[in-house]
Amino acid sequence: MILQQYKIVFAGSMGAGKTEAIRSLSDIPVLSTEALNTDQERHSKLETTVGIDYGEVTLEDDLKIGLYGTPGQSRFDFIWPVICQGAIGAIILIDHNVENPLTEIESYLETFQNYTDNIAIGITHTDEIKTNQDTSIYKDWLIQQDLYSPLFFIDSRKKEDVLLLLEALITSVEVNHNISV
């Protein structure tokens, strides 16, 4: 596994679009480890990530940032500490159509808050009508929990949507480090 010094982690539920999000930002073809999805009850997609997705962004001075996508299934949670150590921040992606999206957010936030203060949340698949849940549940829940992580509804296949999340994440880092732009 390539472990860059600078990392951004993409976490979240299966089928939420982590691989697509990384693909839309990466300068290199994404190294993916997709396998046949045998958990059709949880998500109907044919293939899912079983290892780590890896993409890369190269900045000035040849500075590289690794984009790491973690497997969505919790049985792979032993990988999270390895790739989260020293991460710039985490982008959590949640499929709006999963059975309990708020429970999923809570679980991912609880886990990734142990590694970074800089977290942005993206809710995906809001254009598919498979659930009766209103999209307002997320903002209401964040307010109830006294949480201030930026949250956006995105299509992870669209670069501009993923960039919106990335910009929110960068702003979080600046705020947490008391940096004025």
Place this chain on the structure above:
Amino acid sequence: MQKCQKISEQYDIPLSLVQKFIAANITTQNIKKINLWDKHYSPPSEIIEKTEEQSFVKNFLGKLRRKFGF
């Protein structure tokens, strides 16, 4: 006096203000409660380290912003 001078330089506040602060606390018999060295004094190395870290993060995020045209 040397301590006052150091605090004035390191915090970039006028020496007279430091002296007034101490004088006011002596007048109100409060000076024993305020240990200028232990409670209100950050060693210069810590300040420099923090500034360097901030500067590094700012520079790094600037590169990231430029890369994606933010």
